[in-house]
Amino acid sequence: MKKPKAIDLFCGAGGVSQALKKYFEIVTAIEYDPIIAKTYELNHGSEHLIINDIKKVTKEDFIKKAGLKQNQLDLLVSTPPCQGFSRHSRKKALDSKDERNKLILETIRIADIFHPEFIFFENVDNIVNYKIFHTFLRKLANLNASGQKKNPSRPSYHINFKIISVNKYGVPQKRKRLILLAKKINNFPFVEGVIKIPKNKLPIVTSPLNLWPKEQLSPLLGVHLSKYNLNPISAGETDLFDPLHSCRNLSELNLERIRYTPHDGGSRNSWPEYLLLNCHKKGNVGFGDVYGRMNRYDYAPTITCGCISYTKGRFGHPTEDRAISLREAALIQTFPLDYKFTGELSDIPYKGSKDVMATQIGNAVPVKLAEIFIKEFYSRLTINKIDKKIFSIQNDEKCNFSLS
Template identity: 40%
Template structure:
């Protein structure tokens, strides 16, 4: 349940997707005015779950004046405004193999242009660690904008499992402010015997859901739908040992040609382990052939609802669209709990 908005901190969520950051900031006690995204098919998921405004903008075509027009309540209240953004990360993702320049490469710079126009009190940015690789000028250019606008900032690659998310998910986080000197807070979770809270596991997140078969849905749980499997892939998952098994247990006739003679990439077609955190979820997180996305014991890939739970969305957060679209909304989201932790940090420091 959302905490009461005890202070007057308001926010706008850029590149909002299905609303992971918005939900997390709201849970932290920040009033999110709305979200902005280039994809119009996200509107229903975003608005029906968050009960605020979805604006269909391509950030490359707008300026600060457009933001003031859509959200007139921010004018004169910029000192209480947080702009959050998770620019699409495909240009810098480890999953990207193409050598051509990606069309979304400069979206963080475009976001920086909006920051210069609006000058909000605080910023929260999330992206993939690849943004820090040597040779990428995008992060450097964005930090120059922050310097020019007199922001203090800190940035760090964090792992979501350290913040209560049942998933290994390394992300670059930037917090900036005109009113306090940020320091990325450490997570409160860690391995057993670390002196921290134990990691939240796959078991903790998805054991509660009713069993279903590949291609089935459970009407009692929204989005608890598992992808169909052809006969060969059904045979493969049945041959994969429960609780963390992978393709190394298969007989030779089940091995794909591209895997023969190779020992790497064993996550593909693998099962998650009950008492570990999940691997990083992607836009194809409900597909057996795209990662270690097999259910720990049922003969299927994880359902869309189970994927959402691993991203720390509550069960009453319902996703709309076809299954491909929903998988993207879930896999591309900032985990709700991660956004909540950083939202709480910014909110607590904004009171000082």
């Protein structure tokens, strides 16, 4: 049986594609940043990759690259930039004018081209509070109150979306995400899929799509990392056998600070006063996780773009006097141990800016999270194909019987 077809929008460093390629043929992936695209190429090749601003890629470009006609695409994956929806963003208004937020509507545009059977969409949990996401839901469903198509020329989708904790889906990390699954509606009216948005409340689907994988609780951080048997390294060092197992150097002051920080979850609360920043001496000021250590007996904090910086979060190693390495960050994001990253336009992996590589890792969809959901789509598609084949055989047998 041939693999079903998939398109990966906003593919980034390739976390979703790493999961996709086990079950699907990736016919198109798109990434606008050439350095990030280089990381993607190092792991997944370049034949199906478009390096461009998605808004500038025409319908004809997509059709030519994918080699598919309408209704031939099995799965559309969309993981658009989340920074404009983040709780850390200073633009918290529901109608934020952050231009990046409009990129979620590109999902609708590409769905209108191919009419995919299924859609997988991932973003930060805070997106549910934004009006543009509510618009996105209405456009994706494309149903009026009676369950008929609003726009007859566009596909309609039955949706299920939830805010989940990734540690319940195989990822050893405290990370909240919005996951949306959608299936094309083929028979109308379909009132189950109607989107309702009560005043001052979150949108709801009349009867959400019955498609969701079972939870798979992740092992705790220490158990997860112990499988890879990484060598100990000091601040500023790079492992001789793994160029990505490399961590930032620390100033003498920060080295003293981390030595005073208790192992496995310790924080700056244990420092002598002379090591405290002036802003922290006032109490209840600043983020409490800053300058903290991770805890082997718990899940890691959310891996962000600043994940290798001791000063940007609880990114201190649980026991070694350093921040976590790029490899450790990638493993916490459940990339495989041999996954390659680059911080420059080079075909040689692990070269260039550590900050650029950290940004790629922090922005990625965790591979294991994507795999659990993608496998669910694959199973549903496989069952559908088997059912159609059985139906076809039964019809042929009836025809043969009647002729005899």
